[in-house]
Amino acid sequence: LKAAFEQLNTDKEIVKNYLLSKGIPEANIIFNSVQTAEQRDNKYDNGNYIGSVFRGYSLTQSVKIESNDVKLIEEVAREITELLNKGVQFNSSPPRYYYTQLADLKIKMIAQATEDARLRAEKIAENSGGDLGNLLSAKMGVFQITGQNSDEEYSWGGVYNTSEKKKTASITMRLDYEVQ
Incomplete structure (x- = not known):
């Protein structure tokens, strides 16, 4: 668990530095708390469920960017998969647009x-x-x-x-x- 948390922190810094390099102000980058979930494998005997075996933990953390610079956010959203080349396991979502007035x-x-x-x-x-x-x-x-x-x-x-x-x-x- 400790090693996974350390890797998550390393990835967080890579993501933060990537976003900063793309022109996103640090104040607009919001990291949510780390989510921890047990990973278990279900066991069966002759098709009957007999329990589960602990496999380990899964740690995830989401990041949100809030900005009025729509063009910049759209550009970053298109290019964010570059993080995969840096070894970061990253799932992205398309931008969401809110009317601010x-x-x-x-x-x-x-x-x-x-x-x-x-x-x-x-x-x-x-x-x-x-x-x-x-x-x-x-x-x-x-x-x-x-x-x-x-x-x-x-x-x-x-x-x-x-x-x-x-x-x-x-x-x-x-x-x-x-x-x-």
Whole structure:
């Protein structure tokens, strides 16, 4: 276990130095805690399970990079397998993309959606020979962020796509008005 932990620390330094050499600031490199798991081999006798035998431990550690420099992160993500040539056992995942000004976007979209709903209600009232009265209630539905031009399913709890760089945001508003 001690030797595995020492190897993991050596690999951690190789990974850190690699990321620094690619221009990732040290403050953006986040190493999570080491995960330790027992490795066991199952034993069978005539097809019947009779127990397991301890084989050793497996140690893993994940690293996360947080950055607003999307181009740099995409470049590093494409080249990260270079670490395999340095002897580091490394599994990588594609970048995830987050919209960083979500609170401002929601406020803007709520304003636009409620204005659009009011204009539609006015048109419906006008076309039916009435006038739009007072607002009786307003409810916000789900907020969805999907990949642009994707066929993602909308969900009652909302969707937040992080796999696509280009996104489409939508919000549902329900406004009930009096019609006079």
